[in-house]
């Protein structure tokens with residue numbers, strides 16, 4: 001994976017607890033392209049690496065903008081970003097990747113953002129607007145003061161497509177997501193990103209939409225998902241025929257590394273998609289938050305940092 005050393009060019013207070021960071025090449029050069037919905041893996045200098053969606057326009061090839069909500073209860077990445085990064089600092093990032101692309105099949109795009117989940121939606125809205133595609137965006141936050149990018153949206157040429165919904169801390173007062181998604185709209189695709197409660201509400205509300213028309217991105221592990229007990233199984237290495245035991249208390253990555261295989265990982269909790277590995281046979285017990293239901297059913301890939309196997313053997317293309 002290619003890394004880039006970038007300069008923090010500008011830090012902006014976007015809303016209560018939310019700062020955006022504009023990252024540029026220190027020599028003023030162009031940056032690798034990204035597509036709307038893409039994210040950066042940022043090395044935080046304290047041994048952590050975190051994924052942040054890019055909010056800037058994919059057509060801007062000289063900067064990436066990310067926005068970060070300071071979350072003291074989280075694993076520390078956002079606090080480190082807020083408390084340590086200063087304008088002019090250098091940061092190491094990995095070239096952008098995209099687990100949340102826009103569909104080229106959609107006749108209409110419905111972007112649903114909850115709080116800081118607006119970051120990928122900003123890039124999507126800019127891209128869709130530039131391409132003249134049909135879309136609407138619903139942006140749910142607690143209050144206007146907690147609404148990042150609201151001035152930028154108001155000044156944009158897609159302002160009339162964005163609908164703001166504030167619940168003042170009481171979800172019952174907020175956007176009726178279930179009611180909004182009740183009727184399936186022909187040719188429309190739904191995209192959602194936000195905190196846990198918002199993700200659940202969207203998932204349930206869009207449950208009856210046709211396969212392949214609903215897209216989402218988690219930015220933290222959904223702690224409410226119960227995976228049940230972990231059982232032991234074996235992985236078969238396609239290139240060598242080796243059979244490796246994966247005990248109940250070890251991940252596939254642990255076992256692969258212990259046997260000399262190099263596996264690239266980043267989050268190690270099923271969020272970033274770095275460890276996606278081709279699966280040739282077996283019945284995976286997918287425990288990641290990257291693949292959608294259709295991709296899980298297709299069974300082409302498995303996230304080996306967190307997923308397991310329901311079948312006694314899982315054959316991997318390694």
Ligand code: FES
Nearest residue numbers: 266268273275305
């Ligand atoms: S390392 Fe991030 S999904 Fe596996």
